[in-house]
Amino acid sequence: MKLLVTGGAGFIGSNFIRYIFEKYPSYKIINYDKLTYAGNPDNLKDVENNPHYKFIKGDICDFKLVSKHIKNADAVINFAAETHVDRSILNAGDFIKTDVNGTFSLLEASRAYKISKFVHISTDEVYGSILKGSFKETSPISPNSPYSAAKASSDLLVRSYFRTYGLPAVITRCSNNYGPFQYPEKLIPLFVTNALDGKDLPLYGDGKNVRDWLYVIDHCRAIDIVLHKGENGEVYNIGGGVEMTNIDITKLILKILGKPQSLIKKVSDRPGHDRRYSIDCSKLKKLGYKPLYTFEKALKETVKWYVENERIWRRLKNSGFDKYYKLQYKK
Ligand code: NAD
Ligand code: TYD
Numbered sequence: 001m002k003l004l005v006t007g008g009a010g011f012i013g014s015n016f017i018r019y020i021f022e023k024y025p026s027y028k029i030i031n032y033d034k035l036t037y038a039g040n041p042d043n044l045k046d047v048e049n050n051p052h053y054k055f056i057k058g059d060i061c062d063f064k065l066v067s068k069h070i071k072n073a074d075a076v077i078n079f080a081a082e083t084h085v086d087r088s089i090l091n092a093g094d095f096i097k098t099d100v101n102g103t104f105s106l107l108e109a110s111r112a113y114k115i116s117k118f119v120h121i122s123t124d125e126v127y128g129s130i131l132k133g134s135f136k137e138t139s140p141i142s143p144n145s146p147y148s149a150a151k152a153s154s155d156l157l158v159r160s161y162f163r164t165y166g167l168p169a170v171i172t173r174c175s176n177n178y179g180p181f182q183y184p185e186k187l188i189p190l191f192v193t194n195a196l197d198g199k200d201l202p203l204y205g206d207g208k209n210v211r212d213w214l215y216v217i218d219h220c221r222a223i224d225i226v227l228h229k230g231e232n233g234e235v236y237n238i239g240g241g242v243e244m245t246n247i248d249i250t251k252l253i254l255k256i257l258g259k260p261q262s263l264i265k266k267v268s269d270r271p272g273h274d275r276r277y278s279i280d281c282s283k284l285k286k287l288g289y290k291p292l293y294t295f296e297k298a299l300k301e302t303v304k305w306y307v308e309n310e311r312i313w314r315r316l317k318n319s320g321f322d323k324y325y326k327l328q329y330k331k
Contacts, residue, residue, distance in 0.1 A: 002028045004073035006060050006106065007080030009033040011182040012121070012216055014043035016079070019220035021047055028052045030069050033080065034059045034098075037319070042312050043181045060102035067109040075117035075227060076110050078103065081154075084185055085125075085147045089271055092146035099150035100157070107161045107169075118158070118169040119227050124212070124237065126152040126173060129274035136280045137173070137235040144272045155235075162233040170230040172223060174238040175279060179216030179298070180305040184313045187211075188299075191250055192306045193313055195259045205269030207247030210276040214240030215293035215302075222289050229287050236287075237279040242295040252296075256303045 003020065007013045008031030017029055033039045035057055047053050058065045060080045070076060080102060082088065082095045103120070110118050127135040128142035141156075143149040161167040178188045191201045222238040230236060247264075254261055281289065306313060 001075065002030070002073045004030045004032055004070055004076045006032045006076070006078045007039070009035055009039035009041055009043055009055075010079060010083070011038075011043075011179075012177055012219060013079035014040075014181050015179060015216045016077070016220045016223060017044060017053070018047060019217060019224070021050060021052070023224065026052070028054075030054045030056055030073065032056045032058050032060070032066060032069055036082070038083065038183045040181070040183075040312070040316070061097060061105050063105045063109060066105060067112065070106070070109040070115060071113045073115065075119065076106060076115055077119045077121065077223065077227065078106055079121045081121075081151065083147065084183075085145045086185070086270065088145055088147035088150070092150070095146050095150040099147075100153045103154035103157055107157060107167065111161060111165050111167050116168060117227060118161075118167055119223060119230070120155065120158045120169060120171045121223065122151050122155050122171050122173045123148065124173050124175045124239065124277050124279045125274065126155055127277075127279070129276055130278050131276055134278040134280040135237070137237055137283055144274055159233075168232040170226055170232060171235045172226055172238050173235060173279065174219050174222070175212035175214050175240060175277060177214055177216045177219050179302050180309070181312070182216075184317055187246065188249070188253070188302065189306060189313065191253050192257070192303050193317060195254060195257050195263055196307065196310075198259075198263070200265040201250055201254075201263050202265055202267040203246060203250055204267060205273060207250065207264075207266065208245045209273060210243050210245055210278070212239045212277055212279060213242045213244060213249075213295060214238065214291060215295075215298040218291040218293055221292070222284060225284065225287050225289050234283075236284045237281045238284060238289070239279045239281045240291050240295070241281070243276075243278060244295075252299065253303060256300055257307075
């Protein structure tokens, strides 16, 4: 099988490529990635020389270039996106360009070249916040940030290409991922690397917002199931069943690292901050999905990875994004 993976140099995409090569050594993968600030070739150093792997630097909005590569693929797995809520609040333009227009360009190319599966990687954030209970795939979408609104828009485009043109597309909506190779601007890697440097951990608002956490390899396993067994036109929620407040996660990270709780600094809240995400994954469970990693063990492994791989994240933290953050609402 020949896969075109977009955004494969990012956090989940790079873990997915490694996962696929381990499980299906005969598969061929083209990693098509623009290498934005979040794309890091270091994430895939170990697969670079695999003869079944090819890297193409390109923008998913570039219809001509992406078509050239989609033409030779059996399936497209679309991870490419602008992904950080805080950045979307400050500047939504790139989110509309990549997450909406970029998905449109991929859909057009996939339709033109009669791709046999289009897997669109989306997020539980499209449903918005829920205080009690859990969202099902049939729940209305109600995004609250420019990021989630852009993702929701792309989900709707994917749906329309299935309904209108019969494009064999499926959508996955996953909860918050953690694990190795995550860009150190997201909660867990930011707090681990700040704590290692003895810096403050900027906790938004009262710290009681709840997220459902999933180890990235369990997400890859779920995408594998959807790629091979997912029904065209369907949406599948993917979650970890581990709901935690930000303050509890923060305390746990500090405990694992043996760092003082005094590093926690409550800062002003993120505008439009969703209080709680929660999804019901029973639909995917019927296809055999079950998260295999327990939160405490996988979080410890993740923290250990950041301790042992400073070479990878230090360069990213030194590249100026700390300065960018100081300008923001984390005061
Ligand atoms: P990431 O920010 O780590 O990586 C995104 C990748 O996309 C980068 O390699 C970047 O270079 C690439 N990219 C960005 N714009 C591009 C463009 N125009 N053309 C080609 N490549 C481009 O993101 P991630 O955390 O790995 O998320 C991957 C996907 O999973 C996204 O679609 C995101 O919405 C979704 N998702 C993420 C999470 C999470 O917790 N991280 C949870 C649910 C869903
Ligand atoms: P994040 O990792 O940005 O993921 P998302 O917003 O997509 O869920 O944030 C996870 C949670 O952590 C979210 O409730 C916001 C909070 N948070 C902080 O309190 N401080 C921070 O510096 C960051 C990045 C996030």
